Amino acid sequence: MKKITKKATAPKKTKKVEVTKFGDKMGDKEIPISDNPEIQDGVPSSNLKNNPPKGYATIGLSKGITLNMGDYQSARIDVFIQRNVPDTDEAIKAGLDDINEKLTEEIVRQSEELDDM
Numbered sequence: 001m002k003k004i005t006k007k008a009t010a011p012k013k014t015k016k017v018e019v020t021k022f023g024d025k026m027g028d029k030e031i032p033i034s035d036n037p038e039i040q041d042g043v044p045s046s047n048l049k050n051n052p053p054k055g056y057a058t059i060g061l062s063k064g065i066t067l068n069m070g071d072y073q074s075a076r077i078d079v080f081i082q083r084n085v086p087d088t089d090e091a092i093k094a095g096l097d098d099i100n101e102k103l104t105e106e107i108v109r110q111s112e113e114l115d116d117m
Contacts, residue, residue, distance in 0.1 A: 015041055017114060021073045029075065031113040039106050044080045057087040059095050063103040067111060077110045079103055 016028040033041060043062055052058045060082035067075045081103060085095040 017075045017077060017110075019069055019073050019075045021071070026073055029114060031110055034079075034106050034109070036102065036106070038081050038083065039102060040080055040082075041078065042080070043078050044082055052084040052087075055087055056084040057092060058082060058084050059092055059099070061096060061099045061103060063100075063107050065107055065111060067114060069114070075114055077107060077114070079106050079110070 013033050014030045015033045016030050018028055019026045033039075043064070044060055060080060062078065062080035064076060064078035067077070069075055081099045083095065083099070085091045
């Protein structure tokens with residue numbers, strides 16, 4: 001008889017989302033972070049140290065949402081993506097559209113994770 005074994009899966013990486021009430025910290029909720037390594041949590045630094053290669057432009061977009069958790073409690077989610085694209089109007093617009101779509105999906109996913117808790 002053949003023995004069936006389950007493949008070991010790596011534990012999901014998580015992040016803590018602070019829950020506040022009237023500005024005071026009430027606790028943290030832990031939710032899984034994105035599997036997409038391009039999506040970063042938090043807000044981007046305004047101090048960009050790496051210049052893009054010649055003929056490229058650095059683009060980025062940040063999105064965030066404050067969720068009402070009930071009982072005057074709220075939680076904030078922030079994510080961003082930054083990347084280099086060819087320095088043309090078409091490539092920059094296409095890159096920003098793609099980033100916007102990915103960040104929107106991630107904000108929705110993380111919001112749903114918080115709602116499920």
